[in-house]
Each structure stands twice: as C-alpha cells, then as structure tokens.
Amino acid sequence: MAHILIVDNKKNMLTVLRMMLEEEGHTIRTATDGLTALETFKLIECHLVISDIRMSNMDGMQLMSEIKQIAPDVPVVLITAHGSIESAVEAMRQGAFDYITKPFEVNQIKSTVAKALEVYDLRRENRQLREEVRQQYEFRNIISRNSKMQHIFEIVRQVAPTPTTVLILGESGTGKELIAKAIHGLSDRAHQPFVKINCAAIPHDLLESELFGYEKGAFTGAHQQKKGKFELANGGTLFLDEIGDMQLSLQAKILRALQEQEFERVGGISPIKVDVRIIAATNQNLQQLMDTGKFRQDLYYRLSVVQIHLPPLAERKDDIPLLAQHFLEQYNRQLNKQTVLSAETYRLLTHYSWPGNIRELQNVIERAVVLSPTETITPTALPETFEKMNSEPTDSENYLRRLENGETLPELIEDIEKQIIAKALATSKDVQAQAARLLGVSRSHLHYKLKKYGLISDDETETD
Structure with a gap:
C-alpha cells in the first residue's frame, strides 16, 4: 500500500487520521508543523501528503509549494477548520489535489485518499513511459563503439x-x-x-x-x-x-x-x-x-x-563493420533481399578513406545491395574506387617491397616523415604554426625538420 505523511498541529487529529488510514493498509508518518514535515518528507518515500493549512512556522500552503518543487507528482490534500470559497480556490490554483473542511466524514477522507493515490500512480506511470521514450530516443540511429x-x-x-x-x-x-x-x-x-x-x-x-x-x-x-x-x-x-x-x-x-x-x-x-x-x-x-x-x-x-x-569516419575504423551491417539490414528490408557482405568486401570497406563519411558508406551499401547479382556481396558490386584500391598494393606492402629492395628502415621512416610534414604544410597553406599544431609538435621542432629535409631554405625563418 501507500506511504502517507499527515501534518496537523493537533495531536488528536493526527491520531484519528492515522488510525483511519492504517486500517486501509497504508504506512503513516506524522508531523505537527510544516518545517518538521518538510524535513521528514525529504527523508522518506511518500506517495501522498495530507496537511492542515494553519500551522506555526510554515503553513500548509507553503509546505505544499516546497513539496511540489521536490516531488511534483506527489498529491497534496489540504484540510482546514476555517474554510472559505476563496481559500479553496486559491489552494486548488496553487496545485492542491483537494481541499477538505473540518469536520469531515470518514468516507470522504477515504475516498479522497483513494483518488489521490490513483492519480499518483498514473503520474508515476506516465513519467516512467516518458523516460522509456527518452531512452529509446537516446542516440537512435547513431551506431558506434568507438x-x-x-x-x-x-x-x-x-x-x-x-x-x-x-x-x-x-x-x-x-x-x-x-x-x-x-x-x-x-x-x-x-x-x-x-x-x-x-x-x-x-x-x-x-x-x-x-x-x-x-x-x-x-x-x-x-x-x-x-x-x-x-x-x-x-x-x-x-x-x-x-x-x-x-x-x-x-x-x-x-x-x-x-x-x-x-x-x-x-x-x-x-x-x-x-x-x-x-x-x-x-x-x-x-x-x-x-x-x-x-x-x-x-x-x-x-x-x-x-x-x-x-x-570523420576515417578515424572511426572500428565502427565501419557495424555501420555497414546496419545499412545492409536496412536495405535488405526495404528491397526484400537477404544479402551478406563477403570478408574481402568488409576488408575493402574498412581500409577505404571515406571522404564522404557515413553518408558515402550508406550510399555504397545501398548500391551494392541493388546491384549484387548474388546474395554474397563481393568487391565487384562496389564502385570503381574500390576496384582500383583492390588492385593496388597497400602502403604496408609498398614499404616491405622497398625494404626488400635494399632501403634501410631509418631511411624509410625519414621518407615517410618528410611526406607527412610536406602534406601538413600544404594543408596549412605554408603557415608553420598551424602545421605544427596539426602534427602535434612545437614550432621550433617543425622548423628543424623542415630545414633537415630541405623543405625550406636555410635562411628562412619560422612563420606564423
């Protein structure tokens, strides 16, 4: 059953309400003033608050306002011996679930409590459903383990x-x-x-x-x-x-x-x-x-x-197989097919540079599903760019061939470094400070390398 907090400055009223609601199977906590009630509310699980309006140090309206800020789903029922139409309207306007004047009937309290708890359950259920929707929305269609x-x-x-x-x-x-x-x-x-x-x-x-x-x-x-x-x-x-x-x-x-x-x-x-x-x-x-x-x-x-x-997708190589499979399943459903990617196709997709990023990968997979004559998508269903890539040796194969032809490892490393520095400088439009940031080195270190590899003249100074 429910956990209910009852607040009233008259102990006999607390006793009556406690006995009445405990008979219904509810767990009851009580307080004799607004401040104590607020501190109690912060410490316990509470599904409903029943509070008198006129109390010392914090009245029922103030207490309700504080509770609504902490737990807006928890209904608050206000009771008073000094009721008026104006005060009832104001209480409801500020968010009270109900407003009851003393003396009241036992059945009136029980009925109000039952309705308030029903509303609480509905509010809580709606909040949970909204949270489920949010979780389903979270990163929907964003597939990554990178x-x-x-x-x-x-x-x-x-x-x-x-x-x-x-x-x-x-x-x-x-x-x-x-x-x-x-x-x-x-x-x-x-x-x-x-x-x-x-x-x-x-x-x-x-x-x-x-x-x-x-x-x-x-x-x-x-x-x-x-x-x-x-x-x-x-x-x-x-x-x-x-x-x-x-x-x-x-x-x-x-x-x-x-x-x-x-x-x-x-x-x-x-x-x-x-x-x-x-x-x-x-x-x-x-x-x-x-x-x-x-x-x-x-x-x-x-x-x-x-x-x-x-x-860019080129920096998310570990995501390419996941994304490729996602798009494959998507277009298989749309086109009523059951295609799969061959191991060689996966290899080419993973090693491609993807200048068009995920959008390009999606287009390539859609094309492959449409054009593949068999259920297994081989490299022949990929654009010509991949055929050229497949026929050309990889960088590692080229490096091994150079070593086999007598080039030493230090010479090879220096040549690779020279190419990377030259490309960074060209990308930065010859601005050395920007090229240094791109390479992750200091400007003085980059300047030294530029002179070493003859990429600038000896008398040329560092540029901003």
Missing part, C-alpha cells in the same frame, strides 16, 4: 537537460543532425518541436524570412502572414545547420534573437518573444572565418558554449 564517439555521447547526456547552446563541428556526412536530435530527445523539450533549417540550402535574400517569418505585404508575393522557424520552434529546439554559410548582416539578427529571445518578423514592428534552444552545426572552420571577417566573433562565442567535434 571511444571518441562514446566520449561525445557522454557530453550529449550532460548537456541535453540544460538550456545551453551547442555548436556541432564536423565534416559533411558525419552525423551532426543525429547528434542534434539526440540532444533534443534527451532534453525536457523532447515533446516540443525540433525544427531544422539548412542555412546553405536557402538563398541569402530568403533566409531571413525563413528564420523570422514575415508580415502580409512585407514584400512582393507576401500575400499573407507567415511564421518563421523561430516561432515554429517555440518551446522546443531550433537546429541551424551549416551556420558558417550565413551572411554577416543576418548573423547580427541571430545574435539578438539568441540574447534576448525575441525578434520581429520581416516587415513587422512588434517584438515576438520565444523560448527556443539553439543548436548550430557547420563543416567549416569558424575560426578561419572569424580571422577573415566572415563570421562574427560575438555570435561564435554565444553559439559555442559547448562544442562537440565529430570525428
């Missing part, structure tokens, strides 16, 4: 319940939108809208009206008022994908909407208040865009309270 991704999942779990803005960085096809949806799904806004907009896919002159909406007559063709993405996401989450492509003039308006949670529609003069959580994403280097004046520094810091860097 340690970097597991660390990201932990960050998502920590940031999701907060209103904090999040900036997701990563190459195209790495799953930025899935992470954004996971954050939304694990938040208190999960049952509110998740609205997304791709800032790169909409012409710049139309993006403002898409985000903020417009009033009738705001421009040619605006025949009626239209709500923008901010209004549609009210109470929920707005996902700004590819925010690095947004023009500076619009960035200023986004910053204001973030800071003040209000904006005006295009052609409007009245500010519109919203409650929106912002998650942004980009595949661009925002630091470089800021350096060149193409992205506002204040907006960057506002968006990047928490940053999540998604690794």
Whole structure:
C-alpha cells in the first residue's frame, strides 16, 4: 500500500487520521508543523501528503509549494477548520489535489485518499513511459563503439537537460543532425518541436524570412502572414545547420534573437518573444572565418558554449563493420533481399578513406545491395574506387617491397616523415604554426625538420 505523511498541529487529529488510514493498509508518518514535515518528507518515500493549512512556522500552503518543487507528482490534500470559497480556490490554483473542511466524514477522507493515490500512480506511470521514450530516443540511429564517439555521447547526456547552446563541428556526412536530435530527445523539450533549417540550402535574400517569418505585404508575393522557424520552434529546439554559410548582416539578427529571445518578423514592428534552444552545426572552420571577417566573433562565442567535434569516419575504423551491417539490414528490408557482405568486401570497406563519411558508406551499401547479382556481396558490386584500391598494393606492402629492395628502415621512416610534414604544410597553406599544431609538435621542432629535409631554405625563418 501507500506511504502517507499527515501534518496537523493537533495531536488528536493526527491520531484519528492515522488510525483511519492504517486500517486501509497504508504506512503513516506524522508531523505537527510544516518545517518538521518538510524535513521528514525529504527523508522518506511518500506517495501522498495530507496537511492542515494553519500551522506555526510554515503553513500548509507553503509546505505544499516546497513539496511540489521536490516531488511534483506527489498529491497534496489540504484540510482546514476555517474554510472559505476563496481559500479553496486559491489552494486548488496553487496545485492542491483537494481541499477538505473540518469536520469531515470518514468516507470522504477515504475516498479522497483513494483518488489521490490513483492519480499518483498514473503520474508515476506516465513519467516512467516518458523516460522509456527518452531512452529509446537516446542516440537512435547513431551506431558506434568507438571511444571518441562514446566520449561525445557522454557530453550529449550532460548537456541535453540544460538550456545551453551547442555548436556541432564536423565534416559533411558525419552525423551532426543525429547528434542534434539526440540532444533534443534527451532534453525536457523532447515533446516540443525540433525544427531544422539548412542555412546553405536557402538563398541569402530568403533566409531571413525563413528564420523570422514575415508580415502580409512585407514584400512582393507576401500575400499573407507567415511564421518563421523561430516561432515554429517555440518551446522546443531550433537546429541551424551549416551556420558558417550565413551572411554577416543576418548573423547580427541571430545574435539578438539568441540574447534576448525575441525578434520581429520581416516587415513587422512588434517584438515576438520565444523560448527556443539553439543548436548550430557547420563543416567549416569558424575560426578561419572569424580571422577573415566572415563570421562574427560575438555570435561564435554565444553559439559555442559547448562544442562537440565529430570525428570523420576515417578515424572511426572500428565502427565501419557495424555501420555497414546496419545499412545492409536496412536495405535488405526495404528491397526484400537477404544479402551478406563477403570478408574481402568488409576488408575493402574498412581500409577505404571515406571522404564522404557515413553518408558515402550508406550510399555504397545501398548500391551494392541493388546491384549484387548474388546474395554474397563481393568487391565487384562496389564502385570503381574500390576496384582500383583492390588492385593496388597497400602502403604496408609498398614499404616491405622497398625494404626488400635494399632501403634501410631509418631511411624509410625519414621518407615517410618528410611526406607527412610536406602534406601538413600544404594543408596549412605554408603557415608553420598551424602545421605544427596539426602534427602535434612545437614550432621550433617543425622548423628543424623542415630545414633537415630541405623543405625550406636555410635562411628562412619560422612563420606564423
């Protein structure tokens, strides 16, 4: 049965209520004032509170308010010998389950308690169901056993319940939108809208009206008022994908909407208040865009309270077999097939560099399921890129061949190091400080290596 806390400053009333409800099989705890009751409530399991209103040091209304903050699902029944319609209305408005005036009938108390406990059970069941939905939503369609991704999942779990803005960085096809949806799904806004907009896919002159909406007559063709993405996401989450492509003039308006949670529609003069959580994403280097004046520094810091860097698929080699199998099962169901991947196909998939990341892997698997003439998918069902890869020797095979031809291991290692440094320098556009960061070495060490391998002249100095 239930655990019930009864609060009244008259001991005889506590005794009557205790005996009455213990007969029903309930476990009863009592307190003679509000403060003692609150301390008791914090220490015990409690399914229902019955409290007098007029008490010393903390009255029943104050006690109810404190209890609702701690455990909103627990019903509170208020009783009083000084009842009035006004006080009853106020008690119900503040969240009381019921309001009973003394003297009361035994059956009235028993009936009220039974109904209150039924409501408590329903609230608890609904909360459990919502939690199950949240757990099912958690990282749905994000398949990974990679340690970097597991660390990201932990960050998502920590940031999701907060209103904090999040900036997701990563190459195209790495799953930025899935992470954004996971954050939304694990938040208190999960049952509110998740609205997304791709800032790169909409012409710049139309993006403002898409985000903020417009009033009738705001421009040619605006025949009626239209709500923008901010209004549609009210109470929920707005996902700004590819925010690095947004023009500076619009960035200023986004910053204001973030800071003040209000904006005006295009052609409007009245500010519109919203409650929106912002998650942004980009595949661009925002630091470089800021350096060149193409992205506002204040907006960057506002968006990047928490940053999540998604690794490319090439850095998640251990996930490739899992993802390949997931997509294989998905397209087998859609196409009513029963294909499997051969061991050689798995090997090629794992060793491929995947410049298009997960999206490219998904497309490759779909193509293979469609084109494979047999149930076993062999490398012949893969794109030509893989055929070329299969016919060419691997790096390790090339290295072994060079050693067999008389090259020493130190010579081979130096040549590999020279190639890597040259590539890092080219990627960094000859900025040595950036190349050093990329390689994880000091600038002085990199400068030494550049001179050693003749990649710069002896009189050339370090560059920023």
